[in-house]
Amino acid sequence: MNRSRASAISNCEKEFTLEAIQERKRLDGRSVYDYRQVFIKPSPVTHGNVLVTIGETRVQACVGCEVVVPRPQRPTDGLLYFNVLPSPMAAPNYDIGKSSLTMRVERLLDRCFKESRSLDTESLCIIAGQKVWSIRVDIHILNDSGNITDCCVMASFCALKHCRRPYVTVSGEHATIHPVSEREPVPLNIHHTPICITFGFLSEGNYLLVDPSIEEEKVLTGHLYIVMNIHREICTMQLEGVALQHEEVVKCTKIAMTKVNELNKSINKYMGIRTNAKNMDEDGQSILTNVLKETTLQIDNIQTAANVQEDRKNGKDIIQEVQEDVYEIMYPMEEEPPVTEEEEPPKTKPRDKDTDEEEEVTVTLTKDDITGLTSIETGLTSNTGEQTSVNRNSNKETSGTRGRKRRKRK
Amino acid sequence: MLTSPAYKHVLYASMVDSKVIVLPGDAIPLAVGNDIKLGPGTYSGGGREEGSSVFVKPGILRRKDRDGSSSFWVNTQHKRYVPSEGEKVIGVVLRTGRVYRVDIGASQNASLPELAFEGATKRNKPIVQVGDLVFGSLCQADPDFEPEMTCVDSSGRASGMGLLKKPGCVISCTLSLCRRLLSKQCAVMEELQKHYKFECVVGLNGRVWLSAPTLMQTIIIRNCIKSSEFMSEDSIKEMVRQAVLT
Amino acid sequence: MADFEYLSPEGLRSDGRRPQELRVLSCNISHCLQADGSAYLQQGNTRVIATVYGPHDVSRRSEAQHDKAFINCQFSMATFSTSERKKRPTGDKSCLETSLALKKTFEAAILTDTYPHSKIDIFVQILQSDGSDKAVSINAITMALIDAGIPMKDYVCATSVTLINDTPIVDLNYFEERGPGPELIVGTLPKSGKIVFLQVNSRLHIDNMEKVLKEGMNGNQRVHTILDTLIKKHLEKSILT
Numbered sequence: 001m002n003r004s005r006a007s008a009i010s011n012c013e014k015e016f017t018l019e020a021i022q023e024r025k026r027l028d029g030r031s032v033y034d035y036r037q038v039f040i041k042p043s044p045v046t047h048g049n050v051l052v053t054i055g056e057t058r059v060q061a062c063v064g065c066e067v068v069v070p071r072p073q074r075p076t077d078g079l080l081y082f083n084v085l086p087s088p089m090a091a092p093n094y095d096i097g098k099s100s101l102t103m104r105v106e107r108l109l110d111r112c113f114k115e116s117r118s119l120d121t122e123s124l125c126i127i128a129g130q131k132v133w134s135i136r137v138d139i140h141i142l143n144d145s146g147n148i149t150d151c152c153v154m155a156s157f158c159a160l161k162h163c164r165r166p167y168v169t170v171s172g173e174h175a176t177i178h179p180v181s182e183r184e185p186v187p188l189n190i191h192h193t194p195i196c197i198t199f200g201f202l203s204e205g206n207y208l209l210v211d212p213s214i215e216e217e218k219v220l221t222g223h224l225y226i227v228m229n230i231h232r233e234i235c236t237m238q239l240e241g242v243a244l245q246h247e248e249v250v251k252c253t254k255i256a257m258t259k260v261n262e263l264n265k266s267i268n269k270y271m272g273i274r275t276n277a278k279n280m281d282e283d284g285q286s287i288l289t290n291v292l293k294e295t296t297l298q299i300d301n302i303q304t305a306a307n308v309q310e311d312r313k314n315g316k317d318i319i320q321e322v323q324e325d326v327y328e329i330m331y332p333m334e335e336e337p338p339v340t341e342e343e344e345p346p347k348t349k350p351r352d353k354d355t356d357e358e359e360e361v362t363v364t365l366t367k368d369d370i371t372g373l374t375s376i377e378t379g380l381t382s383n384t385g386e387q388t389s390v391n392r393n394s395n396k397e398t399s400g401t402r403g404r405k406r407r408k409r410k
Numbered sequence: 411m412l413t414s415p416a417y418k419h420v421l422y423a424s425m426v427d428s429k430v431i432v433l434p435g436d437a438i439p440l441a442v443g444n445d446i447k448l449g450p451g452t453y454s455g456g457g458r459e460e461g462s463s464v465f466v467k468p469g470i471l472r473r474k475d476r477d478g479s480s481s482f483w484v485n486t487q488h489k490r491y492v493p494s495e496g497e498k499v500i501g502v503v504l505r506t507g508r509v510y511r512v513d514i515g516a517s518q519n520a521s522l523p524e525l526a527f528e529g530a531t532k533r534n535k536p537i538v539q540v541g542d543l544v545f546g547s548l549c550q551a552d553p554d555f556e557p558e559m560t561c562v563d564s565s566g567r568a569s570g571m572g573l574l575k576k577p578g579c580v581i582s583c584t585l586s587l588c589r590r591l592l593s594k595q596c597a598v599m600e601e602l603q604k605h606y607k608f609e610c611v612v613g614l615n616g617r618v619w620l621s622a623p624t625l626m627q628t629i630i631i632r633n634c635i636k637s638s639e640f641m642s643e644d645s646i647k648e649m650v651r652q653a654v655l656t
Numbered sequence: 657m658a659d660f661e662y663l664s665p666e667g668l669r670s671d672g673r674r675p676q677e678l679r680v681l682s683c684n685i686s687h688c689l690q691a692d693g694s695a696y697l698q699q700g701n702t703r704v705i706a707t708v709y710g711p712h713d714v715s716r717r718s719e720a721q722h723d724k725a726f727i728n729c730q731f732s733m734a735t736f737s738t739s740e741r742k743k744r745p746t747g748d749k750s751c752l753e754t755s756l757a758l759k760k761t762f763e764a765a766i767l768t769d770t771y772p773h774s775k776i777d778i779f780v781q782i783l784q785s786d787g788s789d790k791a792v793s794i795n796a797i798t799m800a801l802i803d804a805g806i807p808m809k810d811y812v813c814a815t816s817v818t819l820i821n822d823t824p825i826v827d828l829n830y831f832e833e834r835g836p837g838p839e840l841i842v843g844t845l846p847k848s849g850k851i852v853f854l855q856v857n858s859r860l861h862i863d864n865m866e867k868v869l870k871e872g873m874n875g876n877q878r879v880h881t882i883l884d885t886l887i888k889k890h891l892e893k894s895i896l897t
Contacts, residue, residue: 237856
């Protein structure tokens, strides 16, 4: 059933994509080694909750922590779980629950963070053999537009980096977990930054491309996932479904190195907002204005779409009007976020204190996300509704009443 | 019901040519005075009292008055195709045999008899492989039956339909964009035609096939058409001008 | 200090091998009579059994592919294979991951387009685990596939490599696998030298990458020679008698 829901791909499309790659062109205007635009949005309210987008691919990761009894084999090691949650929301062929995709990504994350010792699990120990922290990372795939692996790795890293666990003091056999209102929560010990780069291969490995989009993924014969950090170390690597010469593999690691450096810069840029309060005002605002620009664009699009079908002559004026209206509508929104940004240090602290326990984290995260989305949409629809109704009321109030009377007579 | 603002919009729209967005649940003004025909996006509960007939899809209200009757329908932004008899669609062959299975983007796959091509006989019929693109019209689209396609018209002629064997690319877009591309004055098409020579087949199921002499041109045309959906005429002109320069 | 244990001053490993030396490899081909192809492979103390069924009809319609065969691969570890008894032989994450990785590897090595609409089943079980489980599994599956007569581009040979004191060490045992060094498992098609399976665990510096990879591929060449002679011996025996 699910199989049929994923739309079929024709030979024609396959040949076209292949031909384009042979000429070193890609459908979205990138060149073969280009990465799509990366955007990372840490939640301003809760720790350990981050949204990462690569192009149109969106993944949200949130971290929860609790105190558990360690495994008997490893009494001083904390636990770290990754839980990838796909849903049909992301793509029609996704199933809820475990699949080969979630398993592959979860294992890759395990190898990235645990086996390459990126997150120091020993620092999660409270009392050896009795109490350790268990960190769970839930990774929600919100939209799959290609290259979900890179996005999941990046989201997990950012969420772990953004996460704070409550402060703990140990005296002898007795451990006290301080509520967030008493002691500032502490970040997790992260030693290095694993960043995943996906390479796609076409026609038996003859052609290579970085960061495949969803159209390209349908045509690919194989993948090479390289996870590296900025210290030029390969944290993990996985080859799938293609035969390569070893020179090609070495070449891929070199390309991955440059890409990792680029991505690391953008991670630092976005994540720096939360960690260094000083940079917050400058960077925070610039990012927010970017977000606002994007939303205005979207609204523009929808508005204009509604009008495109109109009479061409009038259409032009209407679109201009609408755009002006949109800016008016956006104006209050544009004001709001900077206000919260400025007030953030006093405002968020008490909030954090309330919400930093792990269950709360996950709940607020999802709510936050959903309300954020709906507020944009409802704002839009209600605005258009009001707009039209205002016009109508002012101009044709009388005609409306007339119409009503007429009907009554009938 | 009479006082609801949405109702007023509809009434107003009926006076002037429509620039009105209707939402599901908005009442249809049945008391316009003449016969009323309800088209796509509407629901009639029977009877003529207010509120029995409502719009059920969001979109732009369209109205046409002819011979003392007025018809209402809603132009919507859809992605999912619902088969409708006589519409021409582009499909992908999923399985071959006596009857081909064709994916047309609808809830069910369509069937296409192997002899439903121009001049096809048992001995001489086109070679169809899995994954091929076909352009054909739906000769049956009853919700209770499987949709059926054909690549010949009533007189047995291809009239443009058949296999799309030439190398080209396929765009998937919304159904409304497809309809707009087919309209007589479509800004993107007009603009693109001035600069490029290309072949284009539009299926009403949200698929557009196009082929230009060079790959670069195909990519440009593809991206222009894809991004034209939410653009004004002026910005389309500007976009095409920019695209030609690159 | 810790590294001392892995490599003695004389350059010998804990089990007395030289760094590039493989463990003793022996193989018993087509010993499962019911299967279309099977192999029991022993590399040091790691013992693996692999069976292949097919190509046969697909069991579910959704598995059928019109242009190539569907490959199903199941990797499992016997509950008694490790020093600590495992709860279940299959179904944990790393088993499933290995199954998937093996499946993708053999999709690239088997000429799948020769059998459209059909299915090839590969079952592999670790009977005793002493390091390099994945690499030994790949070698065993190759032998079983050859036994089953399924057309392949070439042998697929695999070894695991680590790096200790900047010396690459080939064909790891359990002790070395758990050691501090990075682990690289590489599977190649020995004649063309193409890599079909590659996995890196723990941190490996990019400058060492080429060295380690080369050493792994050399190891694969040696595995290939051994497997080749074993197969030829087996064929001589079965055809001539």
